[in-house]
Amino acid sequence: MADTAPPTEDTTPGGSPGPRRRRPGDDTAPNGRPTGPGLYIGRPLGVPVFVSPSWFLVALVVTVMFEGQVDGVVPPPASYAVAFAYAVLLYASVFVHELSHAVTARVLGLPVRSVVLHILGGETSIEREAPTPGREFLIAFAGPLTNLVLAGLGLLAHLLLPLPPVAVLLVDALTFANLLVGAFNLLPGLPLDGGRLVRAAVWKATGHSRSGAIVAAWIGRAVAILCLVAGAFMATYPASGQNSGTGWLALLWSALVASFIWVGATQALRAERVRDRIPALHARRLARRATLVTADVPLAEAVRRAHEQHSGALVIVDHDGRPRGLVSEKAVTATPEQRRPWIEVGDLSRGLDDALTLPADLAGEELIDALRAAPASEYLLIETDGRVYGVLAAADVDRAFAGI
Numbered sequence: 190m191a192d193t194a195p196p197t198e199d200t201t202p203g204g205s206p207g208p209r210r211r212r213p214g215d216d217t218a219p220n221g222r223p224t225g226p227g228l229y230i231g232r233p234l235g236v237p238v239f240v241s242p243s244w245f246l247v248a249l250v251v252t253v254m255f256e257g258q259v260d261g262v263v264p265p266p267a268s269y270a271v272a273f274a275y276a277v278l279l280y281a282s283v284f285v286h287e288l289s290h291a292v293t294a295r296v297l298g299l300p301v302r303s304v305v306l307h308i309l310g311g312e313t314s315i316e317r318e319a320p321t322p323g324r325e326f327l328i329a330f331a332g333p334l335t336n337l338v339l340a341g342l343g344l345l346a347h348l349l350l351p352l353p354p355v356a357v358l359l360v361d362a363l364t365f366a367n368l369l370v371g372a373f374n375l376l377p378g379l380p381l382d383g384g385r386l387v388r389a390a391v392w393k394a395t396g397h398s399r400s401g402a403i404v405a406a407w408i409g410r411a412v413a414i415l416c417l418v419a420g421a422f423m424a425t426y427p428a429s430g431q432n433s434g435t436g437w438l439a440l441l442w443s444a445l446v447a448s449f450i451w452v453g454a455t456q457a458l459r460a461e462r463v464r465d466r467i468p469a470l471h472a473r474r475l476a477r478r479a480t481l482v483t484a485d486v487p488l489a490e491a492v493r494r495a496h497e498q499h500s501g502a503l504v505i506v507d508h509d510g511r512p513r514g515l516v517s518e519k520a521v522t523a524t525p526e527q528r529r530p531w532i533e534v535g536d537l538s539r540g541l542d543d544a545l546t547l548p549a550d551l552a553g554e555e556l557i558d559a560l561r562a563a564p565a566s567e568y569l570l571i572e573t574d575g576r577v578y579g580v581l582a583a584a585d586v587d588r589a590f591a592g593i
Contacts, residue, residue, distance in 0.1 A: 227239035227240050227241040227242060227244075227305055227306075227307070228240045228241075228242070233288065234288065234291070234292060234295075235295075236288065236291045236292075236295075236301050236303065236304055237302070237303045237304070238284070238303070238304045238305075238306070239303060239304070239305045239306070240305075240306045241305060241306060241307035241308065243307050243308035244280065244306050244307060244308065246308065247276070247280075247308050248273065248276040248277070248280070251272070251275065251276040251279060252269060252272040252273045252275075252276050253272070254272075255272040255275050255276070255362065256268050256269050256271075256272040258358065258362075259271045259272050259275075259355075259358060262354045262355055262358055263355055271355055271358070271359070274359065275359055275362055275363070278359065278363055279362075279363065279366050280306055280311075282336065282339060282363060282366060282367050282370060283306060283310050283311045283370065284304070284306060284311065285335055285336075285339065286310075286311065286332040286333075286335055286336050286370060286371075286374075287304045287306070287311040287312070287313045287332065288304060289331040289332050289334070289335040290313040290315075290328055290329075290331050290332045291304055291313050291315075292331075293327055293328045293331040294313070294315050294319075294328050297319070297324045297327065297328065299315050299316065299317050299319065299324075299328070300315070300316040300317065301313065301314070301315055301316070302314040302315065302316050309445070309446065309449050310370070313332075315328070318398075319389075322388075322389040322390070322392040322393040322398070322401070323389070323393075325385060325388065325389040325392065325398075326385075326386060326389035326390075328385075329382045329383075329385035329386050329389065330382065330386060332371075332374060332382050333370075333371040333372075333374045333375050333382050333383075334371070335371075336367040336368070336370045336371030336374070337367070337368070337371040337372075339363070339364075339367040340364050340365075340367040340368040340371060343360050343361070343363055343364030343367065344364055346360050347360050347361060347364065376412050377405070377408050377412070378405060378406070378407075378408040378409030378410070378411065378412035378413075378450065378454060379402070379405040379406045379408075379409040379453055379454050379457045380409065380449075380450065380453030380454065380456070380457065381409065381412070381450065381453075384405040384406070384408065384409050384412075384454075384457075385405065387401065387404060387405040387408060388401035388402050388404070388405040389401065391404045391405070399461050399464065399465075402457055402458075402460070402461050403458065403461055405454075405457070406454040406455070406457040406458045406461075407454070407458075409450055409451075409453065409454030409457070410450075410451055410454045410455070412450055413447040413448070413450035413451035413454065414447070414451075416443050416446050416447040416450065417443055417444055417447040419443055420439050420440040420441075420442065420443025420444060420447070421440055421443075423439040423440065423443070424437050424439060424440035463590060466589070466590065467553055467554060467557060468552075468553045468554075469553075470552060470553060470556055470557070470586070470589060471551075471552040471556075472547060472548075472549055472550070472551040472552060472556055472570055472581055473549050473550065473570070473578070473579075475581055475582075475585045475586060475589060476549065476570050476578060476579035476580060476581050477500065477501035477502045477579050477580050477581070477582060477585070478498065478499065478500035478501060478502070478579055479500055479501075479502045479503065479504045479569075479577055479578075479579045479580045480494050480495040480498050480500040480502070480503050480504070481504050481506045481510065481512075481577065482494065482503060482504070482505065482506070482534055483505070483506060483507070483508060483535075484505050484513070484514070484533060484534065484535025484538065485533050485535065486533065486534050486535075487529065487530050487531070487532065487533060487534070488521065488524060488528075488529040488530075488532045488533070488534050488536075488537065489526075489529035489530040490530075491503050491516070491534040492521065492529065501580070501582075502515075502516070502518070502567065502579065502580035502582070503515075503516035503521070503534060503538075504516070504569060504577055504580065505534065505535055505538045506577075512541060512546075512569055512571075512577055513538075513540065513541060514535065514538035514539055514540050514541055515538060515539055515541065515545065515567045515568075515569055515580065516534055516537050516538045517537055517538070517539065517566065517567070518566070518567065518582065519566065520537040521537060524537070541569060542563075544559075544562060544563030544565075545563060545565055545567075545568050545569060546568070546569045546571060547559055547568050547569070547570055547571070547581065548570070548571065548573070549570040549571060549572055549578035549579070550573075551570075556586075560583065560586065564583075565583065566582065566583050566584070567580050567581070567582050567583070568580065568581045568583075569581075
């Protein structure tokens, strides 16, 4: 139940907020329809919403389990329809939880990429992290607060409205579900909402978001272990009236939730280690020496020159020496030796645009932001006077993070 993460998060079955980095054009199909990890169902309040195929499995399990409580009020097969309605309403509560995160983030000026409903609840993908602990707190608290309010409204409906038996059953079940989702997501560990509240509090106290993330992530690991222990206890000592099969189902579910929390907390710790290394990234240090060739040079000759000059990249230039394109290392590697004398190097190049031409002095966050703005395999690095310094390969940047 986490809902947002850095930069994205999740919910089980509720949510917690965080941002996920986007790449231009990576969330839109050629027809303009948003794409994502599941079935696109609409854009309420301007936020694309997707349902993962795993939701249908959960809906089936919830229907089967809840039908046992319904058949005493409604006989089969109508009882299955009522149980399925509960499964839909349960995820409607998760959806409202996620939408609360999304709306709060947008009100506070943070772009929201999508909401996804999946097997463990939901996930709100926010494109940037909150810039202040106060905004982090508000976005994280919006989801659980919504669930607790819905639980309160359900309790009032049970007490004050003359509801038929089926409606009472559904209202009571949804009241309990919203209370559970709200309370669970307030557990104090990443990637849950409660973990983001801890992160915001430690951030406010220390002035460092990193300290908050590390504390909340380690607490998240502890919460994961406690979830697993609780599931094992329920399986070993089932409650009165509960059969052993239900107990083992609780163990399975707790193991799934515990693994989700553990992985989310571990990713948060890894993200902080990555951030620690970002300031040490310098385009000049990572750049490959480039061999300049015109587009009509045979590939075999271009590769020979590169070997002779001990360079690791090929740049296409015009006859005046101005850079015009980058040769794809992948395309060169994929070309058999016997064909290289008959292929012009320009056939394996892509044209340059402003996004693929970067200053050689870029470093740290500025370098990462430039690469995110225009994802590609190679970038041309130039000096302030326009001379070619070298080529920056995305694979080399990835290797700089290896072992984190």
